Amino acid sequence: MTQIIWDGLFVGSFYALIALGYSMVYGIIKLLNFAHGDIYMLGAFIGFVMLTSMGGLPGALGIGALLVVLLVSMALTGGAGVLIERFAYRPLRKAPRLAVLITAVGVSFTLQYGVSAIMGSNPRSYPVRLEGDVFDVLGARISLPQVLLMAIAAILMISLNTYIQKTSTGRAMRSISLDMKGSLLMGINVNSVITRTFFIGSALAGAAGVMSGAYYGKIDFMMGFLIGLKAFTAAVIGGIGNIQGAMLGGLVLGLLEAFGASVFGGEWRDVFSFVVLILFLTLRPTGILGERVTERV
Amino acid sequence: MTMLEFDNVEVYYGKVQALRGLSLHVDEGEIVALLGNNGAGKTTTLSTASALVKVGSGKLTFDGNDISRANPWDVVGAGLIHVPEGRRIFSTLSVLENLQLGGFLVKDRGVVAKRIEHVFALLPLLFERRAQQGGTLSGGEQQMLAIGRGLIAGPKMLMLDEPSMGLAPLIVNQVMDVIREIREEGTTVLLVEQNARAALRVTDRAYVIESGVTTVEGQASDLLNDPRIIDAYLGA
Numbered sequence: 001m002t003q004i005i006w007d008g009l010f011v012g013s014f015y016a017l018i019a020l021g022y023s024m025v026y027g028i029i030k031l032l033n034f035a036h037g038d039i040y041m042l043g044a045f046i047g048f049v050m051l052t053s054m055g056g057l058p059g060a061l062g063i064g065a066l067l068v069v070l071l072v073s074m075a076l077t078g079g080a081g082v083l084i085e086r087f088a089y090r091p092l093r094k095a096p097r098l099a100v101l102i103t104a105v106g107v108s109f110t111l112q113y114g115v116s117a118i119m120g121s122n123p124r125s126y127p128v129r130l131e132g133d134v135f136d137v138l139g140a141r142i143s144l145p146q147v148l149l150m151a152i153a154a155i156l157m158i159s160l161n162t163y164i165q166k167t168s169t170g171r172a173m174r175s176i177s178l179d180m181k182g183s184l185l186m187g188i189n190v191n192s193v194i195t196r197t198f199f200i201g202s203a204l205a206g207a208a209g210v211m212s213g214a215y216y217g218k219i220d221f222m223m224g225f226l227i228g229l230k231a232f233t234a235a236v237i238g239g240i241g242n243i244q245g246a247m248l249g250g251l252v253l254g255l256l257e258a259f260g261a262s263v264f265g266g267e268w269r270d271v272f273s274f275v276v277l278i279l280f281l282t283l284r285p286t287g288i289l290g291e292r293v294t295e296r297v
Numbered sequence: 298m299t300m301l302e303f304d305n306v307e308v309y310y311g312k313v314q315a316l317r318g319l320s321l322h323v324d325e326g327e328i329v330a331l332l333g334n335n336g337a338g339k340t341t342t343l344s345t346a347s348a349l350v351k352v353g354s355g356k357l358t359f360d361g362n363d364i365s366r367a368n369p370w371d372v373v374g375a376g377l378i379h380v381p382e383g384r385r386i387f388s389t390l391s392v393l394e395n396l397q398l399g400g401f402l403v404k405d406r407g408v409v410a411k412r413i414e415h416v417f418a419l420l421p422l423l424f425e426r427r428a429q430q431g432g433t434l435s436g437g438e439q440q441m442l443a444i445g446r447g448l449i450a451g452p453k454m455l456m457l458d459e460p461s462m463g464l465a466p467l468i469v470n471q472v473m474d475v476i477r478e479i480r481e482e483g484t485t486v487l488l489v490e491q492n493a494r495a496a497l498r499v500t501d502r503a504y505v506i507e508s509g510v511t512t513v514e515g516q517a518s519d520l521l522n523d524p525r526i527i528d529a530y531l532g533a
Contacts, residue, residue, distance in 0.1 A: 168401060175387045175398050182385035185347060187373030187402040187450065 002140035004258045010146050012254020013153040017208040018231035019238065019246040020160065021201025027177035027241035028197050030097065034104040035084060036205055037228015038111035041221060043077040043206025044213040045115055051127045066128065066214065073210045074203035081202025082195050116221040123220040126213045149211050156204060157247050164243050173197055177241060226270065233277040239290030248288060298325045300454050300485045301346060301377065306355035308345050315341040317509035318355065328486040330496040330503035330517065332530055338509040339489045340382055343456045347379035348372045360453060374402050376453035382462065384443040388432025392423055395431045395442055399449030409449060416445040419478065437468035444475060454485040461492045473499045493530035497521050
């Protein structure tokens with residue numbers, strides 16, 4: 001039982017990191033960025049190239065070097081997100097939503113087959129494999145790398161939440177997601193705030209990509225597809241557009257999957273999560289944390 | 298000195314022309330009303346000044362600078378603040394956060410804090426509700442918040458779009474009192490109103506706008522007795 005909860009939370013924290021970018025982008029420009037999962041894939045490959053060129057991790061520097069790789073990959077995937085917004089989505093800001101959605105699918109294919117063309121379509125094994133002591137907590141087997149990765153995910157999410165709740169730019173992000181015209185009248189340069197949103201969301205996905213590469217050891221150009229859909233599911237469960245909802249949704253989805261897999265068998269894992277998605281879209285499309293305010297006119 | 302000037306400004310929404318060579322000016326320290334019926338172009342006039350809507354032809358100047366091609370954030374930075382129709386309060390943000398957003402371009406946080414205190418002094422009710430979500434305020438409270446938020450930017454000039462809309466007569470009077478106080482503190486005001494009687498009571502001068510051009514201009518006290526205005530906007 002504790003094992004299932006732990007596994008669920010571990011996988012869920014990856015979902016949460018990626019769901020954040022989904023939800024932030026949806027919140028601010030009402031776009032389902034279907035290319036977001038591929039940014040995760042891109043992050044994994046950027047980390048792969050860097051680690052390969054370093055010849056793996058020099059033993060003594062181990063974790064420190066991995067953190068540097070993680071930060072550089074985040075900066076690069078963040079930059080990629082900014083470029084995608086600038087050249088693919090911004091020209092369509094006033095176009096019908098469907099046009100932008102189709103563009104996002106196009107960007108997704110571009111990233112997938114771009115990486116496949118450069119890096120080959122066969123799976124690659126990561127030059128680093130995080131391994132460490134396994135210890136027993138209340139009957140669950142927990143490994144040191146798991147603890148490390150969850151700690152990184154938690155730090156990233158807590159910093160993001162503080163940024164959104166406490167800073168002036170974070171307030172502007174929230175105000176734009178409520179009312180873009182009203183935000184313009186506050187003197188907010190909407191373009192630069194949207195750029196920042198894409199940077200942060202993509203950097204988080206890139207971080208998740210490197211972390212999953214280093215943990216699971218295998219990457220391929222299609223790895224972002226399924227996890228992108230899972231992250232979308234997580235964002236919907238939490239209430240899409242809601243930052244805290246995305247984090248909660250990721251963890252909830254991870255737990256549901258872990259329980260679903262243990263009851264119905266591992267091969268039903270994905271079916272189970274998409275059934276959950278359909279149930280939420282039908283019964284509670286605003287998610288767990290969506291629509292909290294009662295508006296008086 | 299002229300604060301805001303429209304010189305023969307034309308504005309189009311696609312093929313529909315909303316302003317047809319509109320000219321008007323507001324002098325420093327003045328409080329001017331813009332009257333007119335639905336669809337006459339009052340809101341378009343304000344939205345053009347705040348750069349939400351692009352100028353088709355003609356020239357728009359604020360505080361000596363041409364702002365015909367400016368971005369909305371440049372206009373706010375220059376000190377021209379537009380308090381929009383329907384108030385546009387950020388509903389899930391707190392009252393305090395709404396006010397803080399009003400000072401988005403003000404670099405010095407101390408200045409923002411001081412101005413927020415000033416707004417709380419002017420509108421004590423907002424202080425009581427500072428932690429509440431903006432969307433939970435009543436219409437009149439939201440209007441006060443929208444005006445207060447406009448003041449945090451430290452405006453040279455405030456443009457108010459229908460602040461009396463949907464408010465009870467007693468509340469309308471309170472709003473007009475606040476507008477009068479703002480003017481007394483030295484801020485220039487352009488007030489768009491359908492409630493011509495309330496507007497003419499607090500303003501120095503007024504324009505009437507019809508189908509995208511100004512048709513009448515005069516001192517507020519004269520317009521209150523002008524038969525054309527009485528028939529069209531004040532009722533018999």
